[in-house]
């Protein structure tokens with residue numbers, strides 16, 4: 001046991017999947033055509049309770065296309081979180097727009113009080129457009145990230161977006177399977193509440209296709225547009241297809257049949273994975289509840305969270321060891337763990353971007369440690385991780 005490496009978040013793939021991969025190889029359908037793509041799109045849409053979904057080669061690609069469809073272009077501004085993975089923000093820059101960074105609340109998701117305050121106090125709304133007083137630029141949209149499987153406060157975010165005529169994109173890459181149990185959006189899955197949403201099937205996500213993404217929306221027009229743009233904007237009538245008629249500058253972003261072959265199997269496991277995630281979370285919580293100076297970050301009560309990632313808050317003084325010291329000690333013991341992301345507004349490509357009253361995110365960036373959370377983790381392994389933590 002002691003020699004074993006415990007990984008942070010690794011895939012849980014069934015070996016039977018090779019049969020589907022064999023089919024792709026034997027039939028030659030290994031690229032952006034083939035039966036698994038449509039099947040995976042349908043299954044994903046069905047799982048989250050909407051009519052359609054559009055696959056992409058990554059979550060990042062999905063976010064890029066979605067933002068473009070929502071009308072983001074050069075010179076616009078987009079409100080984004082600072083405490084998240086950088087891929088949630090990069091697509092804003094791909095389109096020539098500028099991010100404005102927001103703080104987080106105790107769920108790590110965007111602080112809606114500060115979001116509203118920013119719109120009210122730092123901008124002018126002329127009845128149609130929200131204009132940033134400092135730059136004179138138009139704020140077009142909000143990118144909301146559902147961090148680690150928690151859900152942002154979508155009721156208030158949607159209210160704010162309506163008041164100020166902003167589009168909302170849900171980066172649900174970490175929260176596939178999370179849904180509201182109460183309130184206005186009861187029964188709504190992450191990604192299906194705002195204008196558009198995106199999932200990721202990267203290897204560390206709750207289900208994986210190696211790499212991949214999915215664009216969702218309740219607006220079929222947006223999804224049609226996404227399908228078109230992800231196949232290099234190729235027109236689809238028989239004649240047009242034959243002569244390679246492209247109506248726009250599109251992208252080569254469609255998912256591969258090989259990836260989708262994994263997806264159709266993985267999505268059947270999703271509910272099972274979530275059960276395991278919840279059970280493992282409970283084990284951590286019980287094992288660590290009496291440890292002074294460490295608390296496990298809770299998921300919201302009014303949602304069914306997918307419990308994708310487990311975060312520990314390390315109070316250096318009370319615990320007697322800093323987050324980084326604990327992290328290195330765990331790594332030395334073969335336990336892979338990671339600090340939460342470095343805040344995006346402090347990263348080199350974004351140091352000159354605007355940010356608004358960021359405080360809480362700074363504290364979390366300094367104190368949060370993510371511990372192993374793979375769905376194939378055993379309770380012995382979790383107890384071992386907790387034992388090492390307690391050995392300080």
Ligand SMILES: *Cc1c(COP(=O)(O)O)cnc(C)c1O
Nearest residue numbers: 058059060085087088173200202
């Ligand atoms: C994983 C992730 C992405 C990107 O997804 P990829 O499929 O890896 O491109 C974007 N945003 C967040 C918050 C993520 O965690």
